[in-house]
């Protein structure tokens with residue numbers, strides 16, 4: 001899903017439906033370099049007043065205010081912009097959810113402070129240093145910076161599902177150089193090499209093992225077959241201990257094997273590549289210097305897709321793919337509410353195409369106008385949201401083409417929503433100030449310019465129904481009815497609804513049904529609608545708007 005608008009509004013709108021639903025958030029907010037524009041959250045003004053004012057003034061983008069270092073509230077303004085957005089973002093995260101935030105030295109310390117406050121200091125996981133500019137910034141003072149950070153917090157960092165390990169690649173895979181019927185494995189010594197663990201400190205881990213010299217299997221008891229005794233002793237006769245207890249050896253002796261070096265036996269355990277908990281993984285390190293993560297790679301992909309550098313600092317798709325692999329599993333929702341050129345969507349689709357899993361992206365981007373002299377403007381994009389949507393389309397087509405895939409195997413479709421004012425007419429007056437003329441105006445409480453789709457999505461939000469569910473429209477007794485996910489919700493916003501229509505709809509047994517308050521053909525229908533549903537489909541919740 002792609003949402004066009006201010007992310008503060010979008011995050012508020014998503015609160016109910018997606019409370020505790022999001023597995024991973026990635027954001028790349030403005031870094032506050034002294035040249036950035038910040039969105040002016042004017043909390044003293046309600047949204048309607050703002051829209052009226054901004055429509056007079058022109059585009060949304062006019063609320064982007066330059067934040068220069070000479071501003072006495074330079075850091076404070078940036079923090080005030082980010083803080084409420086992080087608060088709203090946190091509640092969307094699942095218990096095993098994780099947030100990754102790109103940032104550079106300008107705001108790193110302040111960002112950590114507000115993140116400690118919002119997420120809790122105990123949920124801090126790491127600040128990864130990513131080399132994004134290997135050549136270094138030559139405009140810097142004394143030291144040419146080559147890296148920036150990805151700050152990581154968990155919603156609950158003690159949840160072991162917060163992050164995945166990375167699949168082993170390259171040299172790490174080559175270590176798995178043996179195979180048996182169960183699969184590829186490597187041998188790890190059973191003796192603990194750390195001499196701090198010894199018979200004094202770990203008496204229960206110092207015991208004899210016995211090897212069968214014929215098949216090199218291992219037992220904890222001596223017998224006619226298990227004849228050769230082995231103790232956890234270093235080549236220079238220092239006593240250490242085993243890494244497994246005697247009970248574990250007895251339970252899992254099938255994993256143990258012995259190898260002879262000279263006239264001594266060494267005990268090893270088989271470490272399978274595809275273990276009981278899936279493929280063997282490795283913990284990501286805190287310094288990332290892979291060339292694919294650099295900004296050049298981000299720019300290159302944009303150039304490949306558009307023929308021109310239509311976005312100034314797009315992130316590397318490979319970097320985002322790495323984060324998606326670390327932060328998600330099958331079915332996860334990934335949210336990026338500073339979407340820019342939609343690199344996050346590109347990476348989600350790309351990781352899905354590679355491993356066949358289904359992750360969904362939710363992106364939010366302000367329709368920030370593209371400056372007239374910019375490449376994006378010359379390429380025909382009036383604002384960054386337009387550019388981002390086109391990037392998702394092009395990236396999707398490329399992924400399908402690259403892999404010879406069809407849309408049936410990788411889902412590259414997305415739905416676009418725009419944050420707007422309420423669909424309902426405004427009521428400005430106290431009841432005793434209402435005049436006859438204004439009452440007439442309110443007979444239809446829905447604004448004149450609103451479509452069925454506008455109303456439908458309002459209802460989905462009100463009811464907390466997933467905004468990405470499939471919607472099918474069909475005619476029932478000549479009236480357009482929208483069915484969300486077959487029977488999650490049925491909506492008809494047409495006028496002249498009668499009892500025969502209601503009965504036919506109730507027979508479909510939707511979980512929820514909604515009509516326009518002014519849609520009923522008569523007062524009697526309006527009164528009877530609840531009764532008809534109670535009789536024919538008691539499980540249906542009915543609502544009028």
Ligand SMILES: C[S@@+](CC[C@H](N)C(=O)[O-])C[C@H]1O[C@@H](n2cnc3c(N)ncnc32)[C@H](O)[C@@H]1O
Nearest residue numbers: 006007028039314315338340341343365366368
């Ligand atoms: C640094 S860019 C993100 C770049 C992105 N990671 C990429 O790879 O292209 C930050 C984006 O956030 C957008 N933005 C800033 N304030 C916003 C707000 N209040 N709501 C939504 N988007 C906003 C800006 O328009 C800008 O495109």
